Amino acid sequence: MTLSRRSLLALGATLPLLARPAAAQPLRIEITEGVSEPMTIAIPPFLDEGGAAEQTRALRDLVARDLTGTGLFREIATGTMPAQGQGIDAAPAWQEWRAADAQALVLGAARMDAGKLHVSFRLYDIFAARPLGDGLSFDGPPEGWRRLGHKLADRVYSRLTGEDPYFDSRIAFVAESGPRTARIKRLAVMDQDGENVRYLTDGAELVLSPRFSADGRRIVFVSFAGGAPRLAEIALDGGPPRLLPSEPGVMAFAPRPSRDGRWLVHSRSRDGDTDIWQTDATGSLARALVTGAGIDTAPGLAPDSSAMVFESDRSGAQQLYLMQLDGGGEAQRISFGEGRYSTPAWSSTGDLIAFTRRVGDRFMIGVMRPDGSGERLLTEGPHDEGPSWSPNGRVVVFTRQERAENGRARLHAVDIAGRDMRPVELKAAASDPDWGPLLP
Amino acid sequence: MARLPAMLMGACATAGLLLAAGCTDAPQATPGSLVVDPYVDLPGGGARYAGDVTVGATQAVLPGTPTPQAFAAMAGDTVTFPADQVVLTAEAQLIVARQAEWLTRHRDFRAVIEGHADEQGTREHNLALGARRAASVQQHLVARGIDPGRISTVSYGNERPLEACTDEACFERNRRAVTVVSPAGAGV
Known part of the structure; x- marks a missing residue:
């Protein structure tokens, strides 16, 4: 339109x-x-x-x-x-x-x-x-x-x-149904207020981690079609999902598209070791960005795609690391608090990185500056996870999973001052939100 | 995920020890009779199959036939891990040793190891954690002489818990690696 x-x-x-x-x-x-x-x-x-x-x-x-x-x-x-x-x-x-x-x-x-x-x-x-x-x-x-x-x-x-707008935007997410032990997961998009839900996959395969392309027209995600997790892509204006090339014995997940849409970063697991790779949009070229023993995953690209923040357990527990992508330099650790830090998401305005922090059995969504300073916790819940930024970088949407046996995953949102937003009202359980760009 | 049909398709090819009904004209097990399986060592003697011993709707298998169920019963198909751990415990190593033994005896079977995490971590970390757990089992099997080409791994992260949990005992049951065997060539 x-x-x-x-x-x-x-x-x-x-x-x-x-x-x-x-x-x-x-x-x-x-x-x-x-x-x-x-x-x-x-x-x-x-x-x-x-x-x-x-x-x-x-x-x-x-x-x-x-x-x-x-x-x-x-x-x-x-x-x-x-x-x-x-x-x-x-x-x-x-x-x-x-x-x-x-x-x-x-x-x-x-x-x-x-x-x-x-x-x-x-x-x-x-x-x-x-x-x-x-x-x-x-x-x-x-x-x-x-x-x-x-x-x-x-x-x-x-x-x-005085902030940029964000109401006219969409959120991609994973719609969940069925019992927790045999969940059916479907890729879906909706308006940011929870209306106009559209399902993009039929639930036959497990799907995870949807991420919008910068123009908001495509979604890259993880599909278990064929048995093991691999990268896939679907256009919002129609057509079936397309699987990106995969290597035998390699699992690919955690995709994050670059701003210009020409490449993406993601995790690859081989023989139990998980590293971060960069690949072009067709999946035919690839190079390793972060290697080494341990789990390196959940990359988050800077708004101009010049740098990347990611989580690694190289120090023993998950912490956040930042590295420049223009060919140089070691990754610098930026999180130092108690517990573990994961799922970093760089705001579209570039000034903040949102993350999941876990201390004991408490889960929090927080924000910090890209140099690791100024950490503030915005939420605390039974299981809050996976923040994603509104197009104006002032609100994060995340998954809140209730711990009870029949607990459902729901999407919640909070602004950078920690002010609770009205929860997104959806009939079905939902997880893994990714907030798309402001629509033209 | 497509493992159930696979084991049936290969049943004829793998019935070297005992005869699988439907492949030869051997007498089928009589429905309704009580069969004691001498190969399965459980408390109180062999496993008791009351009635029909068919595995699927059409193809019967005699007790002792190598099947995924027999593998699970004889070797144990699941090992569990302490929180955040990816190294096999002593107990888990015993189970994997039995798995290796079974796979050594039944060379026409291959294995997919499914790694899982509990629901306490974050989703993408858990995918990686499941992959490491599956790889731990794979490495032990290879160290015990199983051809790496017969083993593949997959991680489901925290997507397929056995149970919805609220306590640690339950979380531990979900932190697991499951070895799923199937006849080679069954197209898994």
């Missing part, structure tokens, strides 16, 4: 710049301030500008759900809202919105036009009594209304947090 988008520049240009004292800070909520109160936000019913009564309700609810799901925003109740003015560009009744305790106000409208759904919105800073940014409108096919809603929520989120 393509979205066409135009700024309502004419409207923006008519707004006076003098409404705000020069010294005033823009309305802003900082993700990194873990203890801050949620910002109160009013999202009254969207205006139906023609033929879109149903969509306006659904869109408003989706936008509210995206925003409040972050834990950064608290919606004020519809009952306390002042009556709406004329259209989304008319100045809101500032005093009344202040009385209703709204800090930010989102006004939205939608209409059907020539078979397309048009959505527009404006965002207002109630206390400064001025709009935040220009109005924007999006259009797209009516069946793509969810993406239009995510795009709208993304703009609001960006303007209020």
